Amino acid sequence: MPAILRISGFRFFFYTNEGRPLESPHIHVMKRGDEAKFWLTPVVKLARDDNLDFRELRTSAEIIKQNQVLFLEAWNDYFG
Numbered sequence: 001m002p003a004i005l006r007i008s009g010f011r012f013f014f015y016t017n018e019g020r021p022l023e024s025p026h027i028h029v030m031k032r033g034d035e036a037k038f039w040l041t042p043v044v045k046l047a048r049d050d051n052l053d054f055r056e057l058r059t060s061a062e063i064i065k066q067n068q069v070l071f072l073e074a075w076n077d078y079f080g
Contacts, residue, residue, distance in 0.1 A: 001013045001014065001015050001016060001028075002014065002016070002074070002078065004027070004067075004070065004071055004074045005063075005067060005070065005071075007063060008059065008063070009031050009032075010029050010030070010031050010056075010059075010060055010063065011029070011030045011031070012027050012028070012029050012060075012063070012064070012067070012071065013027070013028050013029075013030070014026070014027060014028060014074075014075065014078070015028065016078075018079065022079055024039060024040075024041060025039070025040040025041050025071075025072055025075045025076075026038060026039045026040055026047060026075075027040060027064060027071045027075075029052070029060045029063075029064070031052060031056055031060075034050060034051035034052045034056075035050045035051075035052070036048060036049045036050065036052045036057060036060060038060070038061065038064050040064070040068060040071055040072055040075065041072070044061060044064050044065050044068060046061065
């Protein structure tokens with residue numbers, strides 16, 4: 001699971017086996033073992049939350065929006 005970015009205690013990554021067929025571009029975020037998944041297109045949107053609190057979800061969504069191009073490039077480079 002390649003880590004794309006680590007910031008403020010969050011780790012942003014994707015799994016190498018993102019489904020068959022391949023899912024739409026998204027990013028996973030983990031903090032303290034809790035995880036969430038965000039779609040990257042057409043807009044950043046929460047797909048699933050596994051125990052991140054509201055503040056962590058809001059903060060991680062902002063980080064994802066600020067780094068959306070980076071995450072999409074990493075996704076396309078890996079799954080291309």
